[in-house]
Amino acid sequence: MSLSEFEIIDQYFTPLGHWQGPHTVMGPGDDCAVLSPPLGHQLCVSSDTFIEGVHFPVGASGALVARRTLAGAVSDLAAMGSEPLAVTGALTLVAAVPDWLASFSGALSELIQDWQLPLVGGNISRGRELSLTWTVIGSVPTETYVTRSGASADEDIYVSGWPGRAGLALLKLQSGQQPVAQLAKHYLAPVPRLMLGQHLRGLASAMIDVSDGVLADLNHLLDRSALGARMNARYMAFDELLQANADSPAAALTHFLTAGDDYELCFIAPASARAEIDRLALKLALPLNRIGQTKAELGLVIENLPEALTESMLIKTTGYRHFT
Amino acid sequence: MSLSEFEIIDQYFTPLGHWQGPHTVMGPGDDCAVLSPPLGHQLCVSSDTFIEGVHFPVGASGALVARRTLAGAVSDLAAMGSEPLAVTGALTLVAAVPDWLASFSGALSELIQDWQLPLVGGNISRGRELSLTWTVIGSVPTETYVTRSGASADEDIYVSGWPGRAGLALLKLQSGQQPVAQLAKHYLAPVPRLMLGQHLRGLASAMIDVSDGVLADLNHLLDRSALGARMNARYMAFDELLQANADSPAAALTHFLTAGDDYELCFIAPASARAEIDRLALKLALPLNRIGQTKAELGLVIENLPEALTESMLIKTTGYRHFT
Structure with missing residues (x-):
């Protein structure tokens, strides 16, 4: 059981890139993805890292990891009032376990469509612990984003x-x-x-x-x-x-x-x-x-x-x- | 020597966020950064992960890690013909070593200004190995990006x-x-x-x-x-x-x-x-x-x-x- 980085991408992640949103000009597979955000919108950007044993339990299924970590990342877009535009994922694996990868990829395939968040890029590495970094990109009509500041007394x-x-x-x-x-x-x-x-x-x-x-x-x-x-x-x-x-x-x-x-x-x-x-x-x-x-x-x-x-x-x- | 995640950010990374480019509406510190890309431009996006012992030598100085990994990530923007817009960094540390962090942060401070690539977000985690994921965002005048395909014979x-x-x-x-x-x-x-x-x-x-x-x-x-x-x-x-x-x-x-x-x-x-x-x-x-x-x-x-x-x-x- 020895899958190369390219085989993992081909088998479990390339299919996810086939579903893209209306603002993707070019999905994964080149040096960068190319996006065309809605006219009159500004961008919202956030990156989050999730590590096994810290942010999700050791031994968690691929589906659980996908669901909890992507929700955590996308939640930052929600908190700005942002519409989703795209996500990149950087996955570091300890080993290439087909069942885990299938579970992760299957759940991710549902989530990106449910949340209208096309997967436009990312990479797979091998490391000493399982971790994931999502970068979510969204858009809001100019100047309408909601920040953490701006509240008044008696609200x-x-x-x-x-x-x-x-x-x-x-x-x-x-x-x-x-x-x-x-x-x-x-x-x-x-x-x-x-x-x-x-x-x-x-x-x-x-x-x-x-x-x-x-x-x-x-x-x-x-x-x-x-x-x-x-x-x-x-x-x-x-x-x-x-x-x-x-x-x-x-x-x-x-x-x-x-x-x-x-x-x-x-x-x-x-x-x-x-x-x-x-x-x-x-x-x-x-x-x-x-x-x-x-x-x-x-x-x-x-x-x-x-x-x-x-x-x-x-x-x-x-x-x-x-x-x- | 025990720095919390928040102390590390305050000491070594918050100062980097103070330098922003003309297209940053809001830098780090909220749920998302907010960007206003140049009018008539499309976005280029790429994420890359770099792991100690795989992508850079074990024991490399903070400055070396910053210089080599950020160059690797930004190079993907260059290959599309893209102008730089912003970067987010997700850093996973094994331990918080002030000298290493100062070296990393010092080099990064120079690079983001040299390459006009404001650091708009990211996060710090603790893990079992040193790793870094950069997500670079650039922009190109609509439809002018250069891809890997498109060559003809006898060029x-x-x-x-x-x-x-x-x-x-x-x-x-x-x-x-x-x-x-x-x-x-x-x-x-x-x-x-x-x-x-x-x-x-x-x-x-x-x-x-x-x-x-x-x-x-x-x-x-x-x-x-x-x-x-x-x-x-x-x-x-x-x-x-x-x-x-x-x-x-x-x-x-x-x-x-x-x-x-x-x-x-x-x-x-x-x-x-x-x-x-x-x-x-x-x-x-x-x-x-x-x-x-x-x-x-x-x-x-x-x-x-x-x-x-x-x-x-x-x-x-x-x-x-x-x-x-």
Whole structure:
């Protein structure tokens, strides 16, 4: 079983390059791909690396790796309000295992079409550990992109979807339990909120994708606008599935606030946008919950915390830091 | 000595993001960078991964890694005739060594300005081996990009600069000799041929950068256009420095044809472009040598080979294959 770099590309990746979007002039196979972005658009660009044992479990299937890592990368486009344009992938393999490659390539083939993100290039290397770097390129109508900064005091803080579900599913999987399917799918096949992000252009004053947990990522938003926030734990207890599967209400809230595995969007919008955001939630069939308000006074206060939980327990849970 | 991911970024990479080009709307620090490509241009995109011990020597200085890997990535833009627009870098470190990081970051700071390629994003991870993925983005006036295909029979085959010098320098370094400075610089600080590539738009019918060696990369060009070639070894013996430093004329020719460390450009152009290409060589102070001609008949023939060298010895030297 010895596949060369070229055989791997031919067998598992060249077929993926055959599907291209309306803005690809030339797909993979030359020194560069050539793209023609929509007229009047600016580009959004982001690169993310994912390493086995750090960003996904050792021994994860090819499909799981493709689904979780590409969602993580694409989520950065969603957080800018960007439309997808193209992706390149750099895959470093320890060995060429046909089953794993088929699983990875099969899932990737579905994802790039579901998310309208043609694979325009990349490369395959051999290394001492399995890792992947995705570079996603998107486009937005000029000057409509949404940044992490730009929020004002007394605006609403929202989070999309069901934060915490993926983290709870992972916890159950790691402890040998089988999470219910509705919970598991959030971990196994997270969906970046591309449509939501695009609809929030002109509505949200600031936005970020939840990769380090709602609390840590909300803190990034508040920092950028030099704001504080007043949150209410009652507004975070809407997810009956999370409540039913977590060990306690306090555990459910901890998953909600600190798990970074869902790739939901956290955003801030003025009160004047409430009616439109509520309509958007119905249109997309996606919860958009107001969980608090920005305040001019610095600091983050959470009211109605369950007794078992203190703010300091939550606040010390910041994002994962690789070199500490 | 324990630097967190955020401290490494703050200390060694955030300063690099402060220099941006005219087409950067927003540099690093948000979910994505935002770019505004020149009006009427298309984009060129390429990703390349470089791994310690595979693509650069174990223990290489930060500056050497930055210079050789970024040149390799940018060379793909040159080969399309593209102007540089932006780069993202994904760096995986085994440990955070301040001296290495300072050397890497210092060299990178010079390169991105020399090559007008702002660093707009990226990330730092910790892993079991040192590796780097660059994604370069460039732009070309619509429909002027040069591909690997498109050559016709009886056109001229050119190569830029001094192929073989970097490979010979590396060979000497690996065997403990100190190559003369003029030779060494081609290995230590290769220069991607961005200006040449741009000037060849409208002149070259096909182009590729030499990353696997002149012979292997020329074969890619010929394959794409279903052509053969008739070459003349005498036209490849112009480099007196290479001749003087190689063990023999046959060794010099082997370095010229098979070393892939220079990142020169190999291109094909009709005879009608000769005068303009000769003027271009003078203007850029860069040799542009005609080393043969394309032929309708398949196969690659090299005339006037030194006696010590057979074609089959050369032709079996194809590019490095990672998984064989």
